[in-house]
Amino acid sequence: MAEQTQTISDRIQQKLDELTRAERQLALSILENYPASGLGPLSSLAKDANVSVPTVARMVQKLGYKGYPDFQAELREELRAKAKDPISKHDTWAESAPSGHLLNRFTDAVIENIRLTLGQIDPEAFDAACAMVANQDSHLFIVGGRITHTLADYLFMHMQVIRPHLTHVDTGSNTWPHYLLNVQKGDVFVIFDIRRYENNTLKLAELAHARGARIVLFTDQWRSPVHHLAEICLSCRIIAPSAWDSSTTILLLVETMISSVQSLNWSGTKQRMEALEDMFDQTKLFRKFT
Template identity: 35%
Template sequence: MLTIRARLRKMTEQLTASERKIAQAILADYPFSGLLPIQELADRTGVSSASITRFVGKIGGGGYQDFQRQLIGELKEGNQSPLDLKVRQAPAEAEFLADYANRLSTILREMAETVSQEQFDHICRLLADPGRSIFLLGGRVSDTLAGFLSIHLRQVRGQIYHIPDNTEFWPEHILRMRKKDVVVLFDFRRYQPNLAVLAEMISRKRQATIVLITDKWMSPIARYSTEIVALPIDAGTPWDTVAAANAFVEALIVKVSEVDWASTQERIRAWDEVRLDSPSPGENSNSTMEIEGTNET
């Protein structure tokens, strides 16, 4: 089932001017603005309580209280642990590996349908812009995605910074950020609170562009993000999948490298010239003997 956020975005063209005001107010501080008392939301938007009631009915709510229950349900869903998910695990076929591969195939198709080409192209342009520094960080598990993306982007262009998970090093990176820079944050359900604190600080003090890669239940970082990529993660098992996130990151790497392929080629050649590759075992021993012999004479 689509989240309320997804429904609002999908129905934008079907909404009246007053309904768009309500939708914009809810999306601006999602989902928290939707949890306000109906009169307070009416005061904020300049729209009557009756209009809000009709609006929530139009987007699939059975009244304002039901609308709020749906939002609360989304918040709870975003905090599900493997223990919670095990209870509703989808039955697997006898050949689990093949069955799981089919589930991932469905998830990848859903990802391709969920993320628009326009948004993907825009993020690629941001990451490829040599005038912008790029900062990356993820949560306890998702930081592996940030690391994977940063390793490849470093070979494509300069000014790529993978922020350490130790918060003592965060001030150095925050102070380095400029308004035109880009911060890519990965955060999936069982969201990491300190990442939201970091995003709020970046938004308030540095005004850098924040690109959030999350799931459909939305990390709290969404409140401070310029771009939000909501990816499918539920494979019907106790463990969420990062297959869609991996595919999305790999697609970014390919397209960013092709934005200015001549520059990418030059960067890779220069990178390879100074890379300290480990020699083969035979080469290592011979080189060591020659160096030691030279030192002795």
């Protein structure tokens, strides 16, 4: 069966403005511990949200489900999708792959990922995340995982040019707790974590949060457990016809963030760029043709 491109969380967020006060209270309760909150009996969900059983039934129907069992069935599918390993991902696509060259199929999937991601990203939240990253009064920590370290490397390299006071944290090393010794209240962590979410990344986020750090999270449509700690969560679609997830949409947001932070800090960034170019000239790192 093909993976769902829209999660129940997406549906809830899209419908929030149409819900009654009690239904909104229920929706926010579901999102607070999503997706586990919806896996128990209907009566337990109603009790946890302090609403009536009929309120749960009405909201589930507003989300497009015939009833609570259908709602739960899709939640379970989401949990299975979150836990998929590369072989399972490949088999899913191999079974349902449409005709046509892989270049076209992969491109179509990526374009759909971008369309769906941009459709649900809050521009104000994104701008706020960029402002947090640009704030030079706070130390910036950038954290990636086994696969996402390449995205963290990319962001870190650009931020080195744009601003001072930043650190790249390698959670693959057993020395990563050392970095937390210097964390001050108000420091900013940009964390990358997509499905097969990493225990080290979650533990680092918990310890950083406990020390008063603010977290910007880049994650997938199912959302890393770190989202419970994040001040801003940027969820991206990552499904592709491959044994591996696609990072294209995350990279799009990262490059947009780089552009925004560069503009916010342009005066200082320009000086740093000029100094860096002078060092490049002295070291003859790059060829010149003029």
